[in-house]
Amino acid sequence: MEKTWNNKAWFMVLPVLLLVAFSAVIPLMTVVNYSVQDTFGNNVFFWNGSDWYTEILESERFWLSMVRNLIFSATILAIEIPLGIFIALNMPKKGWGVPVCLVLMALPLLIPWNVVGTIWQVFGRIDIGLLGYTLSSLGFDYNYVNDPTDAWVTVILMDVWHWTSLVVLLCYAGLVSIPDAFYQAAKIDGASRWAVFRYIQLPKMNRVLLIAVLLRFMDSFMIYTEPFVVTGGGPGNSTTFLSIDLVKIAIGQFDLGPAAAMSIIYFLIILLLSWVFYTVMTSVDAER
Amino acid sequence: MARIDVNHVRHSYLPNPQKDADFALREVHHVFEDGGAYALLGPSGCGKTTLLNIISGLLHPSHGQLLFNGKDVTNLSTQERNIAQVFQFPVIYDTMTVYDNLAFPLRNRGVPEADVDRKVRETLEMIDLASWAKKKARGLTADQKQKISLGRGLVRSDVNAILFDEPLTVIDPHMKWVLRSQLKQLHRRFGYTMVYVTHDQTEALTFADQVVVMYDGGIVQIGTPAELFERPRHTFVGYFIGSPGMNVMPVAIDGKTATLGSQRIELPGAPKAGSGAVELGIRPEYVRLGREGMAVQVSKVEDLGRHKVVRAKLEGRDISAVIGEDETLPADPKVRFDPAGINIYADSWRVEMEA
Numbered sequence: 001m002e003k004t005w006n007n008k009a010w011f012m013v014l015p016v017l018l019l020v021a022f023s024a025v026i027p028l029m030t031v032v033n034y035s036v037q038d039t040f041g042n043n044v045f046f047w048n049g050s051d052w053y054t055e056i057l058e059s060e061r062f063w064l065s066m067v068r069n070l071i072f073s074a075t076i077l078a079i080e081i082p083l084g085i086f087i088a089l090n091m092p093k094k095g096w097g098v099p100v101c102l103v104l105m106a107l108p109l110l111i112p113w114n115v116v117g118t119i120w121q122v123f124g125r126i127d128i129g130l131l132g133y134t135l136s137s138l139g140f141d142y143n144y145v146n147d148p149t150d151a152w153v154t155v156i157l158m159d160v161w162h163w164t165s166l167v168v169l170l171c172y173a174g175l176v177s178i179p180d181a182f183y184q185a186a187k188i189d190g191a192s193r194w195a196v197f198r199y200i201q202l203p204k205m206n207r208v209l210l211i212a213v214l215l216r217f218m219d220s221f222m223i224y225t226e227p228f229v230v231t232g233g234g235p236g237n238s239t240t241f242l243s244i245d246l247v248k249i250a251i252g253q254f255d256l257g258p259a260a261a262m263s264i265i266y267f268l269i270i271l272l273l274s275w276v277f278y279t280v281m282t283s284v285d286a287e288r
Numbered sequence: 289m290a291r292i293d294v295n296h297v298r299h300s301y302l303p304n305p306q307k308d309a310d311f312a313l314r315e316v317h318h319v320f321e322d323g324g325a326y327a328l329l330g331p332s333g334c335g336k337t338t339l340l341n342i343i344s345g346l347l348h349p350s351h352g353q354l355l356f357n358g359k360d361v362t363n364l365s366t367q368e369r370n371i372a373q374v375f376q377f378p379v380i381y382d383t384m385t386v387y388d389n390l391a392f393p394l395r396n397r398g399v400p401e402a403d404v405d406r407k408v409r410e411t412l413e414m415i416d417l418a419s420w421a422k423k424k425a426r427g428l429t430a431d432q433k434q435k436i437s438l439g440r441g442l443v444r445s446d447v448n449a450i451l452f453d454e455p456l457t458v459i460d461p462h463m464k465w466v467l468r469s470q471l472k473q474l475h476r477r478f479g480y481t482m483v484y485v486t487h488d489q490t491e492a493l494t495f496a497d498q499v500v501v502m503y504d505g506g507i508v509q510i511g512t513p514a515e516l517f518e519r520p521r522h523t524f525v526g527y528f529i530g531s532p533g534m535n536v537m538p539v540a541i542d543g544k545t546a547t548l549g550s551q552r553i554e555l556p557g558a559p560k561a562g563s564g565a566v567e568l569g570i571r572p573e574y575v576r577l578g579r580e581g582m583a584v585q586v587s588k589v590e591d592l593g594r595h596k597v598v599r600a601k602l603e604g605r606d607i608s609a610v611i612g613e614d615e616t617l618p619a620d621p622k623v624r625f626d627p628a629g630i631n632i633y634a635d636s637w638r639v640e641m642e643a
Contacts, residue, residue: 184346185379187366189440190396199381199392 034260052261062262065245072241073220076159080216084167091172105165117229120158144231148238151231155239158226167212174205214277242266289481290356290448292320292343297352299338305350312338314505323479327496329486335505336485340451344371356448373451374441377458378433382426386417389425390439407443414470415439431459449481468495489529501525523636526569532597532608539568549603551582556627557641562634574629575609581624586617
């Protein structure tokens with residue numbers, strides 16, 4: 001049969017195209033524009049080629065932020081994923097405990113990022129904060145304002161407090177979808193608690209775990225608000241992650257060119273990582 | 289292998305059962321002899337699976353006691369009871385290979401690896417999956433997966449009993465027949481105590497020496513397939529076993545005669561007095577169609593290939609009869625009841641007849 005070509009369909013996609021153009025493509029292009037030019041004010045631009053890119057990629061500062069960010073992401077994943085699985089395994093499967101636990105778990109997720117930051121900023125203060133005051137009156141030398149280790153501990157604790165719930169909820173959803181027959185068969189087969197986890201629960205959770213890892217990695221790799229509110233990237237540069245560094249360059253120093261180049265590099269890294277995760281997830285699906 | 293005594297077991301899923309209707313299992317008191325092949329037959333929701341799970345220890349009964357070879361096991365866990373059970377839907381460990389799936393129950397019990405290997409290979413032969421041993425279990429079809437579940441039930445030779453909970457539901461008809469004969473063969477070879485839950489009467493009658501028919505949370509009759517067919521103790525057994533089920537009609541009894549509307553039926557003996565509504569039951573196989581007897585109006589004839597089922601009305605009630613494939617219906621059909629096939633029921637339970 002002859003295909004009927006009808007170009008009217010293009011008009012249907014037009015609104016979406018316009019929306020995406022205004023919200024994503026045009027802003028991105030202006031960033032590209034800045035990243036290849038230099039300006040000295042008065043909207044006078046000079047062509048600069050790939051100089052800003054070279055400068056960023058050769059700067060120690062960029063790589064240090066990157067390393068800090070990777071360490072941060074790896075740490076919170078290493079804590080949140082096992083902890084989330086552990087909590088999900090111990091949540092009740094039926095009865096009144098289920099809604100209570102679910103609501104408790106969802107609470108941190110409902111709090112806006114900057115409020116979470118403010119909560120922990122106050123919580124950790126040694127003069128009035130519950131955590132900070134208690135720790136220092138117990139004789140611990142805790143001060144996130146001038147000790148880099150304490151600052152890291154605080155930021156990581158905050159992220160764990162804020163986001164472990166997400167992992168818990170995803171794992172819990174995976175767990176409750178396992179039919180009872182699997183547990184019954186495991187009992188008949190004489191499986192130990194560990195074997196039940198290793199051969200039934202973990203394989204059934206692997207899809208949701210992949211999603212949890214992906215979401216938590218992306219989010220933590222782009223983290224800005226909470227550490228910015230708590231530590232402002234300090235003390236020194238010890239908690240300056242990529243996005244905080246980016247904002248410092250762009251707004252703090254008003255170096256638009258390097259900032260734009262860094263944005264593009266940052267964007268490409270995230271794009272690459274998303275692609276890797278997507279490929280891994282779809283290949284796991286195909287194996288089923 | 290063990291003799292299993294189910295002593296006055298009652299079970300309710302409610303926390304605080306009061307009346308009979310609260311019990312999923314009203315009361316079961318029965319002995320499964322060592323080495324017997326039993327089928328638990330009954331409609332959905334009659335308590336078959338509940339009884340099975342109580343035997344395997346997945347459920348703890350609300351009342352009553354369970355003995356294996358005379359030893360009380362009511363409070364022992366499933367592991368301690370050493371039971372194998374196969375479930376209705378395939379349960380496989382999908383990150384393991386087919387081989388490891390079968391080895392799992394043995395390895396969990398610390399069986400030496402040489403014995404594991406021997407048993408697993410033997411079982412793989414039996415379920416016809418030997419060539420799949422090294423494959424990951426997740427890629428298999430539904431009936432291959434169910435064969436693995438079945439295999440895991442058969443791989444241990446020291447179990448007290450093997451329980452089957454409608455294991456062949458997801459298997460296609462031809463394979464069903466093959467697997468059933470294999471189970472039967474295994475039973476003869478090793479003398480396992482086997483309890484097989486099903487709602488399929490053909491499955492029950494071909495598998496078991498003794499069929500336990502359950503209805504509404506209790507056992508209504510235990511017997512050989514022939515007994516269930518010839519002398520159903522309860523009208524439910526009459527309906528449930530046989531295709532089509534038994535014809536049951538209300539009658540009035542006077543000595544050795546039963547009266548159905550304006551018809552009089554000679555009985556082989558005088559029924560003992562029973563309480564409640566009196567009914568006459570006769571299997572379609574014992575209803576003779578001919579030129580003599582009680583007049584019926586035939587509504588349809590179903591040709592099933594080997595025989596025909598005639599649906600008709602007798603005194604305004606539905607009745608079915610089975611006739612041979614080559615028999616034809618007379619122009620003015622009448623029916624007679626073969627006295628050998630007549631059973632009398634009072635309040636749904638069969639009453640004996642005195643000659």
